[in-house]
Amino acid sequence: MSRTRTPAVSGWFGGEGDRFRLLGTRCSSCACVFFPREDSHCRNPHCAGGTLEEVPLSRKGRIWSYTDSRYRPPSPYVSNPELPWEPYALIAVELESERIVVLGQAVPGVTVADLTVGMEVEVVPGVLDEDAETTWTTWHWRPTGVTA
């Protein structure tokens, strides 16, 4: 039986393959960009408030910082307690044109030893976890020097 692929969070990313992007919103009045998306009210305190329209974020950015999780995070993070814990890297990425830093997990197999501050990475589709019916999808950061 094949599982249904469902985003782990709704409306934060979309597109297949090379067209995969994080999705934010932009205020039609002041041009401020928001990720995670703001859909109700522009958070610029000096903006009278415009319409918030969906906008894809830059695909590539540079590492602002990185770390990893050597111990199993608590729920609601989902992991199989029967399997040994496999640490994964977390990367904070600065997107130049949006001047924003976005946190995400690194693609599986990339460890902190592979990373440096300033390194170029790109956003790619990833899998967060799976249950009986559903593959929960997310975004991952991947160094551009690495091919899947």
Added chain:
Amino acid sequence: MTAEVAVLGVGMHPWGKWGRSFTEYGTAAALAALMDAGLDWPDVGSVVGADTVRGGYPGYVAGATFARALGWQGARVASVYAACASGAQAIATARAQILAGLADVVLVVGADAAPKGFFRPAGGDRPDDPDWLRFRLLGATNPAYFGLYARRRMAVHGDTLEDFALVKVKNAALGALNPYARYRKRVTAEEVAASAVVADPLRLLDICATSDGGAALVLCSMDFARRHGVARPVRIRAVSTVTPRFPNTLLDLPDIATDSAAAVEPPGETLRASIARTAYEEAGIGPEDLSLAEVYDLSTALELQWYEDLGLCGEGEGAKLLREGATAPGGRIPVNTSGGLASFGEAVPAQAIAQVCEVARQLRDAAGDRQVAGARVGITANQGLFGHGSSVIAVR
């Protein structure tokens, strides 16, 4: 400059993992503070509790919980929550009541009974809650953010793991002298280096634990202190509870992203720097006037960041200041003479109050083996997640 309020009493329940209710720790701290002030509980006109979100309903209404435990006597009550900054908000509330003439004597109490392991969000599926989302989508624990900040400092300022370990060595030596600290053993740099990595590059001994504990203050008007026969009380001269300004460009707990600075230029200072600046302006002093500082060393690396944000040194010079010994006992500006979170472990609602307890003891020349000679001015600094600044300046 704002008018001052007096610190008449300080009290703490020792930090640890005692396995009892937060109410018990808070009540013990309150009674100790009242005894220190030379007052009885019925003398208190108002009680302000710093909430604990892990205590169920009694934790959400901490002020009333402590008032009930001490015996209902009709005092005005308030309960406040601002995560790690809850204690500063409780002090700010008490001060406002005193300065407004609503109460002469206010009891401030915070206490926590911390669970084992990582802090985690409240239960249930809440996809509109950033704190729930960071765990669900990223498994991003608090130490993960501390790891990000530490790595960034290493890349930008050249800080080393040895610098971070030196913070722990300094604070553990002070904690060994503090009867209220949970960890009372000196630690060597080798022991820090040999402890397990939790969130690269930080190790177990770089990161603060979570603890049980309770702290309380009895605050009063300057007139009341004089009438009570205390001619030279410790005085609170500033309480800073500022929020960030848009766009906030430093990745802050529990956020998954910063604000974008594409359309609006960011402010010239970070939230942490604005916390201190606001406190200095309110007190009419500057960093050069300080005798000591208590800062929120959630991690060793974060203590170095606070040196810079408090203006104790220039940006990127925190590790140099530490290596020079300026922030150790006998140095130009001793930091975390209590032993800091490194020696206490965080008891969230109590911690910002405990920082003020330490500063008050130092200013009274009653800090025993930890005493900073001739201490006259102290600052506390702290930051609560979801954008809460916290700083108190006290003088004597």
